[in-house]
Amino acid sequence: MVVLEQRALEHFKIIKACKPTNLPCGIPVIDLTDPEAKNLIVHACQEIGFFKLVNHGVPMEFITRLEAEAVKFFSLTQAVKDTAGPPDPFGYGNKRIGPNGDVGWIEYLLLNTNNNPDISSHNSLASQNFRSAVDDYIVAVKKMAYEVLELMADGLGIEPRNVLSRLLKDDKSDSCFRLNHYPPSPDWQALSGKNLIGFGEHTDPQIISVLRSNNTSGLQIFLKDGTWAPVPPDQSSFYLNVGDALQVMTNGRFKSVKHRVLAPETNTSRLSMVYFGGPPMNEKIAPLPTLVEKEEENLYKVFTWGEYKKSAYKSRLSDYRLGRFEKTVPL
Ligand SMILES: C=C1C[C@]23C[C@@]1(O)CC[C@H]2[C@@]12CC[C@H](O)[C@@](C)(C(=O)O1)[C@H]2[C@@H]3C(=O)O
Numbered sequence: 001m002v003v004l005e006q007r008a009l010e011h012f013k014i015i016k017a018c019k020p021t022n023l024p025c026g027i028p029v030i031d032l033t034d035p036e037a038k039n040l041i042v043h044a045c046q047e048i049g050f051f052k053l054v055n056h057g058v059p060m061e062f063i064t065r066l067e068a069e070a071v072k073f074f075s076l077t078q079a080v081k082d083t084a085g086p087p088d089p090f091g092y093g094n095k096r097i098g099p100n101g102d103v104g105w106i107e108y109l110l111l112n113t114n115n116n117p118d119i120s121s122h123n124s125l126a127s128q129n130f131r132s133a134v135d136d137y138i139v140a141v142k143k144m145a146y147e148v149l150e151l152m153a154d155g156l157g158i159e160p161r162n163v164l165s166r167l168l169k170d171d172k173s174d175s176c177f178r179l180n181h182y183p184p185s186p187d188w189q190a191l192s193g194k195n196l197i198g199f200g201e202h203t204d205p206q207i208i209s210v211l212r213s214n215n216t217s218g219l220q221i222f223l224k225d226g227t228w229a230p231v232p233p234d235q236s237s238f239y240l241n242v243g244d245a246l247q248v249m250t251n252g253r254f255k256s257v258k259h260r261v262l263a264p265e266t267n268t269s270r271l272s273m274v275y276f277g278g279p280p281m282n283e284k285i286a287p288l289p290t291l292v293e294k295e296e297e298n299l300y301k302v303f304t305w306g307e308y309k310k311s312a313y314k315s316r317l318s319d320y321r322l323g324r325f326e327k328t329v330p331l
């Protein structure tokens with residue numbers, strides 16, 4: 001058990017424990033093999049921007065092997081892990097998230113995943129076993145993400161059906177992968193019933209994020225009614241969320257969901273693995289013309305993913321990053 005004095009926690013964000021709300025119908029669960037999947041995906045992305053995917057086709061063996069390798073990595077001594085950091089933005093990070101002063105009860109590895117498997121981009125991974133576990137997992141998760149994006153295009157009635165997936169399939173796709181380890185919270189007495197933040201509230205900037213975690217809770221999503229809903233952990237499924245770029249490409253029809261992670265209770269740790277599928281740097285991010293109805297306004301300025309990313313890296317985690325890219329409405 002980690003016992004800390006109150007003072008040692010001063011730099012971390014601690015929130016009043018709030019009563020969790022549950023979605024009236026729960027978090028949407030979509031079976032990738034269901035013939036209705038395309039419509040259910042569109043519905044979930046419009047209503048919440050978040051859903052659980054089952055029968056996803058990613059071999060369980062890849063998932064458990066990567067989890068075991070990640071556990072091994074995070075169990076190394078601090079001095080060894082520090083040799084893989086600090087993140088610039090890729091590499092090993094501890095407590096600090098991003099370059100602008102955000103902190104959390106977390107340590108992580110952030111990796112670049114381009115489409116030409118390149119071991120050098122994983123040079124912070126200590127062993128060949130770890131590298132190959134990451135590579136196998138990412139290849140399988142990407143394939144599943146392409147399928148989801150193609151079903152999404154079908155459900156939206158847009159053509160060609162690879163209009164979204166091609167951005168992730170592109171050799172220059174700017175995608176990344178993150179392994180997050182949230183150690184057990186320190187002694188509850190020091191926290192006096194409050195919650196320590198593991199990963200502060202934010203939206204993901206990319207097109208789509210694909211998340212898998214171990215059996216420890218902590219992830220929450222922000223609902224339209226202003227409350228936070230806990231996401232029950234499920235080791236064998238994936239949770240997918242809409243990112244900012246997809247919100248723009250659908251002219252606001254899909255919602256980039258705000259989420260956060262509370263640090264685990266004493267004696268448990270949370271391990272999550274997230275693939276963030278992003279477009280190439282020079283790709284223009286703009287509402288897909290067929291999705292802007294005749295009398296509807298285009299809500300966003302035209303910008304490239306590179307411009308958005310640059311601006312995102314100047315922001316704090318909880319900032320509303322899309323604000324600067326919205327068109328101002330004439331009075
Ligand atoms: C505070 C920050 C960390 C972040 C870059 C940023 O300046 C704002 C966005 C953050 C985020 C959230 C989703 C992903 O975890 C991430 C890798 C991303 O692309 O945007 C992180 C960035 C990061 O940790 O470097």
Ligand SMILES: O=C(O)CCC(=O)C(=O)O
Binds near residue numbers: 178204272274
């Ligand atoms: O660890 C989690 O469950 C979520 C992490 C997250 O939101 C992120 O890495 O962007």
Ligand SMILES: [Fe+2]
Binds near residue numbers: 203204259
């Ligand atoms: Fe996130």
